[in-house]
Amino acid sequence: xxxxxxxxxxxxxxxxxxxxxxPTVHRDLKIVNxxxxxxxxxxxxxxxxxxxxxxxxLVISFINSDFSNETVYNHSHTTKxxxxxxxxxWGNHEGSLLLCLxxxxxxxxxxxxxxxxxxxxxxxxxLLFQQIIIIGFFLFLLITSNPFNYLFxxxxxxxxxxxxxxxxxxxxxxxxxxxxxxxSSIIFSSSLAAITQNYxxxxxxxxxxxxxxxxxxxxxxxxxxxxxxxxxxxxxxxxWFWDPVENISLMPWLCLTALIHSIIVLxxxxxxxxxxxxxxxTSFTLSMCGTFLVRSGILNSVHTFANDPKRGIFILIxxxxxxxxxxxxxxxxxxxxxxxQKNFLFSKxxxxxxxxxxxxxxxxxxxxxxxxxxxxxxxxxEKISVGPPFYTKLLIPFLIPFLILMTIGPNTKWIKDNxxxxxxxxxxxxxxxxxxxxxxxxxxxxSGLFSTVLIGSALYLFFITVMDFFxxxxxxxxxxxxxxxxxxxxxSIILNGIFSSEIITNIKVGEKYDFKRGSIxxxxxxxxxxxxxxxxxxxxxxYDDNGKEIYLxxxxxxxxxxxxxxxxxxxxxxxxxxxxxxxxxxKGNDFYNIRYQTKPFMIxxxxxxxxxASGGLVNFFYKKIK
Amino acid sequence: xxxxxVKLRALLISLLLVSAILSIFLVLKSLxxxxxxxxxxxxxxxxxxxxxxKIRVGxxxxxxxxxxxxxxxxxxxxxxxxxxxVSYSGxxxxxxxxGKGVVAEGFLKDRNFFxxxxxxxxxxxxxxxxxxxxxxxxx
Numbered sequence: 001x002x003x004x005x006x007x008x009x010x011x012x013x014x015x016x017x018x019x020x021x022x023p024t025v026h027r028d029l030k031i032v033n034x035x036x037x038x039x040x041x042x043x044x045x046x047x048x049x050x051x052x053x054x055x056x057x058l059v060i061s062f063i064n065s066d067f068s069n070e071t072v073y074n075h076s077h078t079t080k081x082x083x084x085x086x087x088x089x090w091g092n093h094e095g096s097l098l099l100c101l102x103x104x105x106x107x108x109x110x111x112x113x114x115x116x117x118x119x120x121x122x123x124x125x126x127l128l129f130q131q132i133i134i135i136g137f138f139l140f141l142l143i144t145s146n147p148f149n150y151l152f153x154x155x156x157x158x159x160x161x162x163x164x165x166x167x168x169x170x171x172x173x174x175x176x177x178x179x180x181x182x183x184s185s186i187i188f189s190s191s192l193a194a195i196t197q198n199y200x201x202x203x204x205x206x207x208x209x210x211x212x213x214x215x216x217x218x219x220x221x222x223x224x225x226x227x228x229x230x231x232x233x234x235x236x237x238x239x240w241f242w243d244p245v246e247n248i249s250l251m252p253w254l255c256l257t258a259l260i261h262s263i264i265v266l267x268x269x270x271x272x273x274x275x276x277x278x279x280x281x282t283s284f285t286l287s288m289c290g291t292f293l294v295r296s297g298i299l300n301s302v303h304t305f306a307n308d309p310k311r312g313i314f315i316l317i318x319x320x321x322x323x324x325x326x327x328x329x330x331x332x333x334x335x336x337x338x339x340x341q342k343n344f345l346f347s348k349x350x351x352x353x354x355x356x357x358x359x360x361x362x363x364x365x366x367x368x369x370x371x372x373x374x375x376x377x378x379x380x381x382e383k384i385s386v387g388p389p390f391y392t393k394l395l396i397p398f399l400i401p402f403l404i405l406m407t408i409g410p411n412t413k414w415i416k417d418n419x420x421x422x423x424x425x426x427x428x429x430x431x432x433x434x435x436x437x438x439x440x441x442x443x444x445x446x447s448g449l450f451s452t453v454l455i456g457s458a459l460y461l462f463f464i465t466v467m468d469f470f471x472x473x474x475x476x477x478x479x480x481x482x483x484x485x486x487x488x489x490x491x492s493i494i495l496n497g498i499f500s501s502e503i504i505t506n507i508k509v510g511e512k513y514d515f516k517r518g519s520i521x522x523x524x525x526x527x528x529x530x531x532x533x534x535x536x537x538x539x540x541x542x543y544d545d546n547g548k549e550i551y552l553x554x555x556x557x558x559x560x561x562x563x564x565x566x567x568x569x570x571x572x573x574x575x576x577x578x579x580x581x582x583x584x585x586x587k588g589n590d591f592y593n594i595r596y597q598t599k600p601f602m603i604x605x606x607x608x609x610x611x612x613a614s615g616g617l618v619n620f621f622y623k624k625i626k
Numbered sequence: 627x628x629x630x631x632v633k634l635r636a637l638l639i640s641l642l643l644v645s646a647i648l649s650i651f652l653v654l655k656s657l658x659x660x661x662x663x664x665x666x667x668x669x670x671x672x673x674x675x676x677x678x679x680k681i682r683v684g685x686x687x688x689x690x691x692x693x694x695x696x697x698x699x700x701x702x703x704x705x706x707x708x709x710x711x712v713s714y715s716g717x718x719x720x721x722x723x724x725g726k727g728v729v730a731e732g733f734l735k736d737r738n739f740f741x742x743x744x745x746x747x748x749x750x751x752x753x754x755x756x757x758x759x760x761x762x763x764x765x
Contacts, residue, residue: 236717237717357642357645361649364649364653365653368653369657372657372661373661376661382663383664384661384662384664385661385662385664386657386661386662387660387661387662389656389660390656390657390659390660390661393656393660394652394653504715504716505697506694506695506696506697506698506699511696513696564720564721565720565721566720567720582717584717584719584720584722585720586694586699586718589692589694591694591696593694593699593717593718595716595717
């Protein structure tokens with residue numbers, strides 16, 4: 001009660017600070033010096049403090065199970081473990097928006113602290129644009145989704161958090177993902193500021209690159225956490241389903257990845273300035289579109305949680321305003337640098353441009369697949385969905401030139417290259433890779449030129465990146481690590497796809513099911529009483545192809561509030577492969593529906609993603625060591 | 627005639643254009659092949675012909691219709707006007723229950739028989755696929 005009030009009023013005061021900031025900033029712009037008025041910093045700090053306070057109040061309301069707060073009532077329950085009470089704070093719409101707001105302000109504060117060497121006007125304009133976004137979020141939060149709504153009479157028990165969200169990976173998934181999404185807001189604001197100040201140059205690129213990498217890093221890790229969760233909690237036995245909600249997080253990621261590359265060209269060669277700006281603006285727009293589509297319920301996805309169309313309209317208007325501002329600034333105020341640079345067809349610039357073309361192609365495929373069903377529903381009132389074959393068919397063939405380009409590109413020189421580095425060894429390595437992939441495929445009785453070349457080029461990239469670690473001086477360590485991680489990721493995904501096997505059957509306790517290479521014996525079932533659910537654990541003895549006996553114990557959880565059943569897969573992980581068993585209950589039947597899967601190299605998919613992301617981090621630490 | 631630079635630029639632009647057109651063509655073509663239409667049992671009943679494209683069928687699982695044996699599950703999807711028999715071998719989501727909404731993905735054998743290869747899971751006990759909701763409201 002007290003905390004709800006405190007939280008609500010500190011939000012309002014924080015919004016007032018936003019409004020106060022604008023005239024203060026306006027006055028400060030007229031003063032010609034290079035130091036921002038310390039008052040402005042103080043105001044931003046106070047704003048940060050107030051929103052943080054409001055967020056902490058919400059967390060405390062959740063911990064105390066204060067059901068006079070509507071958000072807490074809707075998403076919490078007294079029997080929920082403490083950890084999920086806390087994570088419930090951002091497991092719902094209102095709380096997650098408050099978290100977004102907090103991150104928005106935190107980032108602009110960090111930006112102001114770390115950009116002291118840059119022109120004053122540019123910093124102030126960045127602050128201004130960021131404040132426009134912040135005010136938009138404030139209004140959205142306070143008008144359509146206030147997290148501190150008061151309920152009377154006070155309910156004695158809450159409705160509970162969706163059990164499927166009560167999971168460690170999903171508890172930290174939203175904050176990390178938001179860091180990535182919202183990180184792109186700084187890129188957006190500072191791009192617009194740089195345009196107004198005519199500051200789009202290599203110095204700007206150098207500083208902005210850090211922000212791009214930060215938000216890219218968090219987005220990568222955020223997507224991975226969501227994917228890990230889907231793998232073991234949904235029990236579909238996969239890690240990526242091309243579901244609209246997944247696609248929506250992938251789109252800004254592709255855009256940011258393209259941006260990381262193009263911004264390097266801007267930094268080193270002062271080229272591609274307009275393109276970089278377009279990418280910066282697009283990244284943030286895509287992130288915002290993501291929020292819009294997920295929150296408005298327009299997307300027809302299995303991940304859809306309860307939502308409210310009114311909110312959708314608000315975000316749509318807000319998004320529209322932001323895009324309009326961005327377009328206006330870009331087309332009216334932007335004065336491209338007319339300086340002519342020497343360009344050659346064969347150079348690092350060209351290879352990065354090609355990388356960007358591929359990224360844009362991947363992005364448009366994902367975009368079309370995600371948006372087309374919405375489009376068709378509005379236009380023709382037809383309900384459709386786009387299946388995974390659409391994506392695999394369009395993306396995978398283009399992976400081959402992309403992978404080969406990735407091996408050649410980083411080794412080319414800036415400005416002009418005559419490909420002196422292509423020597424017998426590189427060509428030999430390519431032939432070896434192709435041969436190796438042919439042998440791997442023959443081993444399992446598969447063949448086909450396409451898969452051979454695909455695995456071959458992934459192997460090639462893998463070898464080249466490994467070699468690069470030893471051969472050359474470590475100038476581009478972060479690039480090498482990330483590219484190495486990517487090659488490993490592609491390899492493990494392909495091999496995982498080829499070698500996975502699965503058995504699905506319906507089985508009763510005490511029965512045995514024989515399959516081609518082994519058998520599954522359903523030994524027993526046990527019930528346990530837990531804090532807020534009843535746990536049903538099945539014990540399965542499995543003889544696999546190599547005659548080894550393993551026990552897997554998948555679990556069903558019957559939650560008390562809301563009453564809902566979730567399955568927890570049991571997974572035996574090793575470096576070579578994962579054994580995955582999940583069971584489902586069919587109500588009113590003795591049969592349990594089980595799915596047993598062997599998924600090779602599963603752990604490598606996660607590890608390689610971590611390697612891929614850590615390439616970004618290395619960029620920061622390595623600089624410090626030097 | 628023209629400078630080297632102009633030629634290079636013309637080449638690049640035409641290359642980009644060609645590849646853009648090609649990729650748009652590719653995307654549209656495979657989109658056409660891979661979209662999955664959603665249909666209710668009534669719509670299926672009224673189909674003039676049955677093709678072997680993948681579709682989704684949505685509705686309620688009819689009471690007392692789930693039959694399980696070790697390698698498949700059969701049940702009836704109804705929209706309270708028409709019904710369709712579904713045969714499915716695969717894993718079922720936990721919220722699959724008699725009297726609850728369901729969406730099955732697969733192929734039609736004839737107007738009364740559907741072979742599913744996927745049953746879609748839902749994340750929320752109150753959540754109903756919009757298609758099902760509409761099909762039920764329209765009953």
